[in-house]
Amino acid sequence: MKKITIGEAARQSGVKVPTVRYYESIGLLAAPSRSEGNQRSFEPADISRLAFIRHARELGFEIEAIRTLLTLQDDPHQSCASADAIAKARLIEVEQRIRSLMALKAELETMVEGCGHGRVDQCRVIEVLADHGQCTHPHH
């Protein structure tokens, strides 16, 4: 079995080298074996685990949620209710965030459209920011 260096593991999983070490330091990834010269030597399973973490992070899951998901993955005979609950909670968060961003987008569009590219004293951008009452969408 060939040794996988941290650089190789990083490349294959898409997680950056210092981040791999960070995940090890917080116990999200088991400490791998070391070479003669004290360099980390990863297994293919570590790369899958890193890819799992990366994917979950991209989906916006927090580290603690990922920790739970990983313990579930480690013991596949458990009920998946926890995993389901975590994903559902995240879905609700995402839906909320989308609604909020849509409102924000509308507001920014108003600001940008209103800007006549003149001087600041006629600028809608500044004006809208200064007076919340002008917001078209009361999203906050």
Next chain:
Amino acid sequence: MKKITIGEAARQSGVKVPTVRYYESIGLLAAPSRSEGNQRSFEPADISRLAFIRHARELGFEIEAIRTLLTLQDDPHQSCASADAIAKARLIEVEQRIRSLMALKAELETMVEGCGHGRVDQCRVIEVLADHGQCTHPHH
């Protein structure tokens, strides 16, 4: 003129008390005058400024962008091109973020729908996270 305490300023602007002090410490808000007993005494203009900051923060502007917007506001004879550029950049970011979140939402929905509420080894949530190839939307 009655003195506005930090608590009153916080209440009126919607910015929390420690955050007001924090904004002062980073120079976003000028240090107000002090009472006999060394307590901050704000002016109505400070409250407008705090409200401006709060609104911009809610819209997702970074502190440094807000600093620029505030210097523009302080000198309304300048061209509003900078303000316009900041808002436009932010609009593009927001549009990008919405697109990404919509894809994410679809992916989370697939995960949650696929979960048969059985054991982890049949759970789509874990499965999709483990294998990025299963993503319906290649958003990342």
Next chain:
DNA sequence: CTACATCCTCTAGCGACTAGAGGTGCAAGA
């Protein structure tokens, strides 16, 4: 006058990394 809310400064902590210093290991070319 006393109780109590509010204020003050200061330091440290949060999440999830990222950057840098200062040093060691290792593989490939001359």
Next chain:
DNA sequence: TCTTGCACCTCTAGTCGCTAGAGGATGTAG
């Protein structure tokens, strides 16, 4: 074999935008 140069090591400190807490002073209502 030597040397070059990249990749690796540990450790500390910094990032952003606050937030929490300690330990003490001030202001106000009853």
